[in-house]
Amino acid sequence: MDFSKYFDTNKIQAGVSTGSNWWNGKGEIISSYSPVDGKLIGQIDTATKDDFNKAIEQAEIAWKQWRLIPAPKRGEIVRQIGIALRDHKEKLGSLVSYEMGKSLQEGLGEVQEMIDICDYAVGLSRQLHGLTMHSERPGHRMYEQYHPIGLVGIISAFNFPVAVWSWNSMLAWVCGNVCIWKPSEKTPLCAVACQKIIVDVLSKNNLPEGISVLINGGREVGEWLAASTKIPLISATGSTKMGKSVAMTVGQRLGKSLLELGGNNAIIISGEADLNIAIRGSVFGAIGTAGQRCTTTRRLIVHDSIYSAVKEKLVAAYKQIKIGNPLDSTNHMGPLIDQQAVTHYLNAIKSCETAGGNFIVKGGVLEGPGYESGCYVKPCIAEVKHDLSIVHQETFAPILYLIRYHDLNEAIAIQNEVPQGLSSSIMTTNLREAELFLSAEGSDCGIANVNIGTSGAEIGGAFGGEKETGGGRESGSDAWKIYMRRQTNTINYSTNLPLAQGIQFEL
Numbered sequence: 001m002d003f004s005k006y007f008d009t010n011k012i013q014a015g016v017s018t019g020s021n022w023w024n025g026k027g028e029i030i031s032s033y034s035p036v037d038g039k040l041i042g043q044i045d046t047a048t049k050d051d052f053n054k055a056i057e058q059a060e061i062a063w064k065q066w067r068l069i070p071a072p073k074r075g076e077i078v079r080q081i082g083i084a085l086r087d088h089k090e091k092l093g094s095l096v097s098y099e100m101g102k103s104l105q106e107g108l109g110e111v112q113e114m115i116d117i118c119d120y121a122v123g124l125s126r127q128l129h130g131l132t133m134h135s136e137r138p139g140h141r142m143y144e145q146y147h148p149i150g151l152v153g154i155i156s157a158f159n160f161p162v163a164v165w166s167w168n169s170m171l172a173w174v175c176g177n178v179c180i181w182k183p184s185e186k187t188p189l190c191a192v193a194c195q196k197i198i199v200d201v202l203s204k205n206n207l208p209e210g211i212s213v214l215i216n217g218g219r220e221v222g223e224w225l226a227a228s229t230k231i232p233l234i235s236a237t238g239s240t241k242m243g244k245s246v247a248m249t250v251g252q253r254l255g256k257s258l259l260e261l262g263g264n265n266a267i268i269i270s271g272e273a274d275l276n277i278a279i280r281g282s283v284f285g286a287i288g289t290a291g292q293r294c295t296t297t298r299r300l301i302v303h304d305s306i307y308s309a310v311k312e313k314l315v316a317a318y319k320q321i322k323i324g325n326p327l328d329s330t331n332h333m334g335p336l337i338d339q340q341a342v343t344h345y346l347n348a349i350k351s352c353e354t355a356g357g358n359f360i361v362k363g364g365v366l367e368g369p370g371y372e373s374g375c376y377v378k379p380c381i382a383e384v385k386h387d388l389s390i391v392h393q394e395t396f397a398p399i400l401y402l403i404r405y406h407d408l409n410e411a412i413a414i415q416n417e418v419p420q421g422l423s424s425s426i427m428t429t430n431l432r433e434a435e436l437f438l439s440a441e442g443s444d445c446g447i448a449n450v451n452i453g454t455s456g457a458e459i460g461g462a463f464g465g466e467k468e469t470g471g472g473r474e475s476g477s478d479a480w481k482i483y484m485r486r487q488t489n490t491i492n493y494s495t496n497l498p499l500a501q502g503i504q505f506e507l
Helices: 049-066 071-087 089-100 104-124 163-174 188-204 219-227 240-252 275-291 304-318 339-354 408-416 431-438 479-483
Strands: 029-033 040-045 140-148 151-155 178-182 212-215 233-237 256-260 265-269 297-303 358-361 380-383 399-405 423-427 447-450 484-492
Touching: 029 188, 040 188, 049 151, 049 178, 049 212, 049 219, 071 089, 071 104, 071 163, 071 188, 089 104, 089 188, 104 163, 151 163, 151 219, 163 178, 163 188, 163 479, 178 219, 188 212, 219 233, 219 240, 233 240, 240 256, 265 275, 265 408, 275 297, 275 304, 275 399, 275 423, 297 304, 297 408, 304 358, 304 380, 304 399, 339 358, 339 380, 339 399, 399 408, 408 431, 423 431, 431 447, 479 484
Parallel strands: 151 178, 151 233, 178 212, 233 256, 265 297, 265 423, 297 399, 380 399, 423 447
Antiparallel strands: 029 040, 140 484, 358 380
């Protein structure tokens, strides 16, 4: 594949950028191999602590200028970024698919998410509004406003190598902040491509270096970001283990964290469900991105009355799934990201079998022509008891657990008993069941859907979850507020100085 528009695949790429200023980090070299065919895509160098400090200094300088540009003007820059992403959609989507392993449709869809968040952010740039309140003191006006928070550190994960970064960066930019991006070391070339697209737009508008900073590296770069007192907000996407470490480090310096962590998502299929919708939503939710989404459907909680029918339909549907090169649009599922992911997949299957799980669709690693990378696996389904330890863990792989239930309150309790709380769904045509599921005694997740699956989210809504998912919210609604600092202002336009709470103080 030809990605020369983004980088020279024949030489080691510079791993640090503060804009048009790229430089070779002195850290270790990252080699990016495609899980599609096992081939080396390219290599990239990584940052040392000195490289990191140099980049942060440049970001600080840029912020002092960028924050003074009116928000609608910042929105105009993001509008141009959206246009540039449209121009590069096919190539960037192909790179996402090839470096990460998701289907080409999903790769293109991920770039479309970037375009959508740009459009959303452009409109938002004219709506960064506060409130006005009535003062208890005569001759006073009171209101609140929002100011840029400063430097925003973004730690992204391999499964969405570009979209989740854009959710953060586009909003942070219109809010007047500058961004420092630490991408996953498993998908560094996607980040290089994005940075080059952004740099073109910033350069054409004669904007300063440091508005968009890219720092490639391993875990240590994330640790430097979390520990830096110069970065008031860290947005981190990844495992719960990683998120706890980030939260602890950022919390010790009283910084702010936006955490999007693990999910263990369930669909409840009611006895009154439309099974055509339920099966379609469940299968896509379970195998999309080869089970490597934080919103992947991992548990199906099915009513006794339709359990056998659902089981039969699932087995039939899984027989139709085509697994292979994700750039071939006829395939439904591509590979896992690497051999480590395959090992986790196999270990989870073994743990499930040891605990008494019954696999009605068997798993395993695929071999032979087209599967040379060793990262292609079979999606599988296991009948399990809801309280098995492995069922309560998030395995980033296409393993679906099938669980029976008798009444809806039991199903909701089963859904809520896991430590994660990201996405949830109920399939039902019964209005009372739907409303109970969405009520305070229903799903405890940040996302609760009716008659759609757990996977996929629209830009307009706030995305995030509760419990070990971290509690963060990104994308739409009022998620923009975390990228700003709130300030309450009171103006006395009278000739007196009355005090609050009726306090009298005379000299």
